[in-house]
Amino acid sequence: MRVLGLDIGGANLKAVWIEVVKGNIVNCQTTVKYLPMWRGGKDRLPVALREVSDVLSQGELPDAVGVTMTAELSDVFESKREGVKYTLQCVHQIYNDIDPILVVDYNGEMGTIKVAQRDSLRYSSANWAATAKILSGIFADCLLIDVGSTTTDIIPILNHKIATEGRTDMDRLATGELVYTGALRSDIQSITHTLPVNGRETEVAAERFALSGDAHLILGNIMPEEYSTETADGRDTSRQRCFARLARTVCADPEMIGETGLTKMASYIYDKQVDKIYRRLMNVLSRLSITPREDLPVVTTGLGGLFLGRKAAYKS
Amino acid sequence: MRVLGLDIGGANLKAVWIEVVKGNIVNCQTTVKYLPMWRGGKDRLPVALREVSDVLSQGELPDAVGVTMTAELSDVFESKREGVKYTLQCVHQIYNDIDPILVVDYNGEMGTIKVAQRDSLRYSSANWAATAKILSGIFADCLLIDVGSTTTDIIPILNHKIATEGRTDMDRLATGELVYTGALRSDIQSITHTLPVNGRETEVAAERFALSGDAHLILGNIMPEEYSTETADGRDTSRQRCFARLARTVCADPEMIGETGLTKMASYIYDKQVDKIYRRLMNVLSRLSITPREDLPVVTTGLGGLFLGRKAAYKS
Numbered sequence: 001m002r003v004l005g006l007d008i009g010g011a012n013l014k015a016v017w018i019e020v021v022k023g024n025i026v027n028c029q030t031t032v033k034y035l036p037m038w039r040g041g042k043d044r045l046p047v048a049l050r051e052v053s054d055v056l057s058q059g060e061l062p063d064a065v066g067v068t069m070t071a072e073l074s075d076v077f078e079s080k081r082e083g084v085k086y087t088l089q090c091v092h093q094i095y096n097d098i099d100p101i102l103v104v105d106y107n108g109e110m111g112t113i114k115v116a117q118r119d120s121l122r123y124s125s126a127n128w129a130a131t132a133k134i135l136s137g138i139f140a141d142c143l144l145i146d147v148g149s150t151t152t153d154i155i156p157i158l159n160h161k162i163a164t165e166g167r168t169d170m171d172r173l174a175t176g177e178l179v180y181t182g183a184l185r186s187d188i189q190s191i192t193h194t195l196p197v198n199g200r201e202t203e204v205a206a207e208r209f210a211l212s213g214d215a216h217l218i219l220g221n222i223m224p225e226e227y228s229t230e231t232a233d234g235r236d237t238s239r240q241r242c243f244a245r246l247a248r249t250v251c252a253d254p255e256m257i258g259e260t261g262l263t264k265m266a267s268y269i270y271d272k273q274v275d276k277i278y279r280r281l282m283n284v285l286s287r288l289s290i291t292p293r294e295d296l297p298v299v300t301t302g303l304g305g306l307f308l309g310r311k312a313a314y315k316s
Numbered sequence: 317m318r319v320l321g322l323d324i325g326g327a328n329l330k331a332v333w334i335e336v337v338k339g340n341i342v343n344c345q346t347t348v349k350y351l352p353m354w355r356g357g358k359d360r361l362p363v364a365l366r367e368v369s370d371v372l373s374q375g376e377l378p379d380a381v382g383v384t385m386t387a388e389l390s391d392v393f394e395s396k397r398e399g400v401k402y403t404l405q406c407v408h409q410i411y412n413d414i415d416p417i418l419v420v421d422y423n424g425e426m427g428t429i430k431v432a433q434r435d436s437l438r439y440s441s442a443n444w445a446a447t448a449k450i451l452s453g454i455f456a457d458c459l460l461i462d463v464g465s466t467t468t469d470i471i472p473i474l475n476h477k478i479a480t481e482g483r484t485d486m487d488r489l490a491t492g493e494l495v496y497t498g499a500l501r502s503d504i505q506s507i508t509h510t511l512p513v514n515g516r517e518t519e520v521a522a523e524r525f526a527l528s529g530d531a532h533l534i535l536g537n538i539m540p541e542e543y544s545t546e547t548a549d550g551r552d553t554s555r556q557r558c559f560a561r562l563a564r565t566v567c568a569d570p571e572m573i574g575e576t577g578l579t580k581m582a583s584y585i586y587d588k589q590v591d592k593i594y595r596r597l598m599n600v601l602s603r604l605s606i607t608p609r610e611d612l613p614v615v616t617t618g619l620g621g622l623f624l625g626r627k628a629a630y631k632s
Contacts, residue, residue, distance in 0.1 A: 075525060075549035078560065079569045125567070150522070169567035174516040178567075181522060190505045190522030200490040203596075206466070206497060206506030208524065209391060233391035244394065251441070251485035251494075253395045280519075 004053055004062035004095075007127055008069040008087055010037050011150070011185070011229065013048050017056035031055050034228065037074035045071075045087070049094045065095050068104040068127040072120075073169065084120035088113050106167040108133025125169045128153040128178075132162045135299060141290070142297040145281070145313060147304030149184035149213075149229055152277055153177065154284050165287065176280035181273055183222065183304030184213035184229045188249045192272040195250060195265050197257060202250050208232050210245035212273060215266035217242045221307040270307075277312035285316060320369055320378035320411075323443055324385040324403055326353050327466070327501070327545065329364050333372035347371050350544065353390035361387075361403070365410045381411050384420040384443040388436075389485065400436035404429050422483040424449025441485045444469040444494075448478045451615060457606070458613040461597070461629060463620030465500035465529075465545055468593055469493065470600050481603060492596035497589055499538065499620030500529035500545045504565045508588040511566055511581050513573060518566050524548050526561035528589060531582035533558045537623040586623075593628035601632060 001021075007014040013035045019027035035041040035048050053062070072083025088103065092113050095101055102110035105122045108129040116123040128146065132155045135144055144155040154177050156163045165175045172178035181191060188195075189204045191212065196202070211232050216222045218239060227237040233248075235241045243262045247254045254262065290296050300309035317337075323330040329351045335343035351357040351364050369378070388399025404419065408429050411417055418426035421438045424445040432439040444462065448471045451460055460471040470493050472479045481491045488494035497507060504511075505520045507528065512518070527548050532538045534555060543553035549564075551557045559578045563570045570578065606612050616625035 073564075073567060075561070075564060081569070168572075170513065170518065170572055173521070173566055174513065174518040176519075178519075180519055186522050187505075189503075190509070190520075193506070193509075197486065197490065202486065202490040203492075203494075203496055204506075205489070206502050245391070248389075248391060250489055251389060253397070256484075256486055 001064070002057070002060065002062045003064045003066060004057065005066045006049070006052075006068070006091065008045070008067065008071045008091075009127075010071050010074045011035070011041075013041075013045075013052060015052040015056055017053075017062070029056050032228070034230075036230070037071050037076050041071075042074070042076045042086070045090045046094055049090060053094070062095075062098060065091070065098050065101040066104065066110070066130075067091055067101065068130050069123075070125045070127055072124050080124045081120045084124055085117055088117055088123075104130045104133075108136070108162055121168065128155060129162060131155075131301070132157060132164075136160050136162055139297055139299075141295075142299055143284075143313070145277075145298060145300045145305065145309035147277070147300070147302040147309040148182050149303060150180070150182040150186065152179040152181055152280075152302075152304070152309065154179065154277075154281055156284060156288055158288070163288070176283035179277050179280045181276050181308075182212065183216060183302070183308060184211060184227060186212040186273070187232070188212070188215075188246075188269060191269055191276065196268055197250050197252070197265065198261060204249050205251055207249075209248040210242075212269065213237070214242040214245045215269040215273075216304075216307070218246065218263055218266040219270055221270070222303070226303065274308060274311045274315070277308060278315045281312055281316050317380070318373070318376065318378045319380045319382060320373065321382045322365070322368075322384070322407065323446075324361070324383065324387045324407075325443075326387050326390045327351070327357075329357075329361075329368060331368040331372055333369075333378070345372050348544070350546075352546070353387050354392050357387075358390070358392045358402070361406045362410055365406060369410070378411075378414060381407070381414050381417040382420065382426070382446075383407055383417065384446050385439075386441045386443055388440050396440045397436045400440055401433055404433055420446045420449075424452070424478055437484065444471060445478060447471075447617065448473060448480075452476050452478055455613055455615075457611075458615055459600075459629070461593070461614060461616045461621065461625035463593070463616070463618040463625040464498050465619060466496070466498040466502065468495040468497055468596075468618075468620070468625065470495065470593075470597055472600060472604055474604070479604070492599035495593050495596045497592050497624075498528065499532060499618070499624060500527060500543060502528040502589070503548070504528075504531075504562075504585060507585055507592065512584055513566050513568070513581065514577060520565050521567055523565075525564040526558075528585065529553070530558040530561045531585040531589075532620075532623070534562065534579055534582040535586055537586070538619070542619065590624060590627045590631070593624060594631045597628055597632050 003018045005016040013033045016030045072080045077083035103116040106126045136157045146153040166172035187208045194201045213227045224237040243254045298313045319334045321332040329349045332346045388396045393399035419432040420442045422442045452473045462469040482488035503524045510517045529543045540553040559570045614629045
């Protein structure tokens with residue numbers, strides 16, 4: 001059996017190709033295509049779907065397709081409902097011969113495209129539930145911290161069940177189960193409103209001059225090739241450029257602060273970001289009768305899983 | 317004498333045409349052209365300079381040109397130095413027959429293009445000094461609060477002199493004399509990291525989903541025609557659209573919160589923005605031996621002067 005899994009995000013289209021023979025996975029390949037919805041990605045989605053599937057399957061058709069998405073949140077769509085419908089229409093159009101095509105809902109259950117079109121909010125931004133569903137089969141109790149490029153999901157699993165309080169993104173932002181901070185795309189003002197600069201607490205300019213990826217590259221948390229999103233100024237991901245972008249967040253050129261000073265700014269951003277995840281994590285834990293240190297396994301995943309997720313978990 | 321004044325910003329090119337006869341202003345006209353530097357505005361600057369001057373002067377040449385700028389801060393330039401040089405080159409190219417062409421520095425003094433090219437950081441983002449210089453001729457002591465679309469300048473004038481502590485933007489961000497918040501272009505996360513939504517403190521999504529202009533339009537602080545910047549989603553400035561953009565800042569559609577709830581969110585943003593200006597204002601005042609309520613005239617100007625600047629001043 002050959003399964004194609006699609007995670008259709010607002011900035012990246014991710015796909016996995018899995019071949020299963022007699023219950024064993026004999027082949028598993030993944031690919032990621034940068035496809036920003038707000039910048040023409042919406043119109044290019046059908047072609048891009050065809051491309052990622054061709055890359056992985058080399059022309060073969062899968063026996064089943066699984067879909068999860070966050071693309072519908074992009075403001076190229078007037079509502080999430082419109083976004084879910086459009087995204088699923090594109091999938092249906094490309095894979096119209098495949099049966100089943102299944103979409104993940106916010107309980108980690110799968111529904112047909114028809115059902116998902118009807119009850120679209122249930123299928124909006126449910127990618128976190130897909131990961132959690134799999135983990136809930138492995139662990140009775142655990143805490144999943146998935147730190148992606150843009151967002152962090154904090155998902156408790158208790159008694160083999162997803163034990164989140166929120167289901168929609170709005171609810172999860174309120175409960176702390178969705179933290180809008182990530183390893184690459186977070187702009188600095190979303191992490192902190194001030195930075196320590198040349199001995200003074202200095203306000204951050206309210207412009208998208210730099211991203212969390214700049215701080216993490218400067219600190220060696222990521223390599224230039226892992227900086228897979230567009231930079232804030234469209235320039236390259238060299239250390240020099242990261243310093244320049246970071247300096248601009250306080251309206252400065254690098255020589256006004258120096259590399260040592262800029263590295264301290266990056267450290268401060270890193271700490272604030274860990275702290276942001278930690279505070280939300282404590283909110284989530286405050287509902288539960290257990291703490292991670294004592295008896296709860298913590299699974300960290302995603303690009304920032306180790307340097308952001310684990311660090312926040314150690315604090316708790 | 318006919319003077320052309322140019323304020324070359326990062327998003328807007330503003331121009332004024334003043335005719336003076338025997339010391340009296342007999343004609344004064346202004347124009348604004350939306351010209352985002354980061355979106356092709358850099359290359360279109362020479363043509364745009366020609367256009368605004370043609371609109372105002374109807375083909376006549378001015379006797380003098382005055383220039384101030386913030387465009388050099390845009391990240392299309394690798395450094396402020398490069399930005400100042402480029403901007404002045406464009407001015408020189410278009411008005412090469414005019415003498416004098418004078419540029420405002422951070423003391424409110426004027427220098428030639430040649431001097432400004434050499435000592436570029438002194439001429440970077442000095443538009444606040446131009447306004448302050450004029451006020452310093454009218455008032456011995458006063459406090460200028462200029463709330464534009466993107467930023468707020470807080471400038472004390474004491475004994476007919478500009479009494480700011482900072483000169484560069486970086487220094488002014490540290491002293492509180494430059495507040496990176498404005499009536500239209502500030503994104504919500506730069507104003508507050510959480511919003512009250514349906515009874516819960518909810519994190520704001522770290523995306524540019526809505527701007528301060530959306531909140532101020534909902535609250536009636538600005539009219540749709542005053543919303544002169546590009547909206548966050550590129551859609552129109554109707555109240556309906558502002559509600560939709562604001563809902564998206566907490567990953568919601570409008571029906572999940574309702575217009576009453578969304579209006580409360582807008583009020584909260586407004587208060588937080590006033591508070592941000594107030595806190596910086598108090599920093600600036602803490603250096604001075606006077607308070608505005610007692611004996612210091614406060615001059616508020618700019619699009620947000622009345623509903624943001626004055627409100628912050630009344631708190632102090």
